[in-house]
Amino acid sequence: MRLFQLTIAALFLFPLTACGDAPAESSEAAEGAAPEEYERGPHNGRMLRDGDFALEVTIFEDGVPPEYRVYAYSGDKPVAPRDVDLTIQLKRLDGEVNTFKFAAEQDYLRGNGVVIEPHSFDVTVAAREGGRRHRWQYASYEGRVTLAKQAAEAAGITTERVGPASLSETIEIIGYVELEPTATSNVGAKFPGRVVSAGPNVGDSVRAGQVLARVESTESMQIYAITAPVSGVIVERRTNVGDVAGSDPIYVIADTNRTRAVFPIFPRDMERVRAGQQIQLGLL
Template identity: 40%
Template sequence: MKLKSIAAVIALSQLGFGFSIYSQSANAESQPVEIQAEVEKGPNNGRMLRDGDFAIELAIFETGVPPEFRVYATKSGQPINAQEFEVNVKLTRLGDGVDDINFFVENDYQRGNMEIYEPHSFLVTLTAYYQGKSYQWSYDNFEGRIQIPNALAQSMGIETEVVASQEMEERLKVYGALSLPANATRNVAARFAGEVKSLNATMGDKVKKGQVLMTIEANESLQTYQITSPISGVITQQNVGVGEQSGDRVLLSITDTSKLLADVNVYPMDQAKITLGAKVDIHIASSETPIKTVLTESLYQLTAQQAKVYRAVIDNSQGLFSLGQFVTGQVLVNTYTVEKAVKAEGLQSFRDFTVVYGKFGDQYEVRMLELGRKAGPWVEVLGGIPLGTEYVTTNSYIIKADIEKSGASHDH
């Protein structure tokens, strides 16, 4: 059966998973037989498949074992010895091929020889042989599946990627603030005490190394001389004005703000993870992109909260950042490669599972995942989906909502 649209899925799902069923014997052509909205259940809670007075009950058993099929047969309502009939079941899965299940006798039933792994969503074809006749039934048993035309999916902003190997970066989130490097500030004083005749730079001005800051007339010689800037930077302190005596005090302070330090705090539980030279991305509110740098040093003294302070140099040549500004850091503490990974944004819940939605043409279906380590935007996949499978990342919640509206259930 082909699903035509989201609306079709919703309408059909209201009939349960058994939309239509086909039965054929060795002596008759296959004719579609419409079944009732409610699937007939047998005494073992399995689906009843009937052809005349011959019937098969196909049940999923999962008490204390992984899910598996068990088959019971009756003739005119009377049990048939499990030794007297043969059964084969084929499960045609969306994008994952066909499971070919054979059966062996156990007690009064026949037991399937393989696990029915999740999702339990497939086209079921059962073939039975009894007293020289063959019987066959086919029915849809879909769950967690929806169809969305590609143009509609694109308009909804649904985006996909493929399951692939991924280099994972484990990072530690840290917090701190910007500080000055040692010797970033120089104090300017007069060599010879005298009167300040001119002042060429004042509080907040940017100056360059060698630039004339002021002219002083010496008190003893009455000769004038110039004071120049020892570094490039910003005037951060001014203690003198024109006409004042210089004395032996600090007249101006100049601070080189071209480089700042990101001081980040690492608490005891995480200190063993950190090494000097580790790469770190520093996020500052005034910067749209993170600043990539490395940890260059650590302070010997802990903070009052027992945090160890690590430092990273920040380029501030454009003057975008300020002393004391809060920062967030992401320190790279480990890298490793995993065989399979998916984007965390694509994960959704389905029944008791964490899933992604695999994309197969214009159909989407749940894939139950066994997950491993998480690092950044990626989550390691240990099982549940093959390499190369296309799956939904952005706006996966839309798929979940449509599947929930469709009423798809778990039919055992």
């Protein structure tokens, strides 16, 4: 068995409001303000106020995937969550928009989805209660850094426009070469008897029709020849002169032109391997 090392190159493509009948808009984050410069509520959430109505927006992740839980107040007194219709929309840095609808649960309004990481986005909050509509917009940036042009240049940071690009990734796999299931022929005696001669040894090449052994039949007492049914290489010899040939094969011939390479792939790599990908073979 010959061992080979297979390298697969996988190609990926990266494209690299004020209260009233009509909604008004209020900005919660002042330009240039630090991320933590906002009012916090009883649940340590961000307070959004519009007149006497207020919302406390929290992202709850204690034992559960991150989710929105929002508390409503009127005159700083809790408002029943069933009396508030709420929607929150997140716009991420790459332009992706996530929209959350809310349903009443206990004393808060619970969002209908997971707030996936990173928690860095522009937020739009729209609420309706008591016939009034409210709207807020603010930035909630987690892990973002803003650098002045001069500071970026001094640090050697450059930018380029995002576009498609082909990247390569390699996976090293150890494999082996084996005969195809139909590439071997078992050669046995037609009639049982004593082996009077046996020629080829393991590793010898033979051609179809070549005499491999001669057997003296126990029934007719005549000697007959056992010939190779196919051309190939002797991979097994199971007899010697004087042995009794029966129903078991005495030679096994393999067609070494009919082989296949087997490369077991780990489950973790299965999704990265596709038909048509380029490979590089090397002998170990």
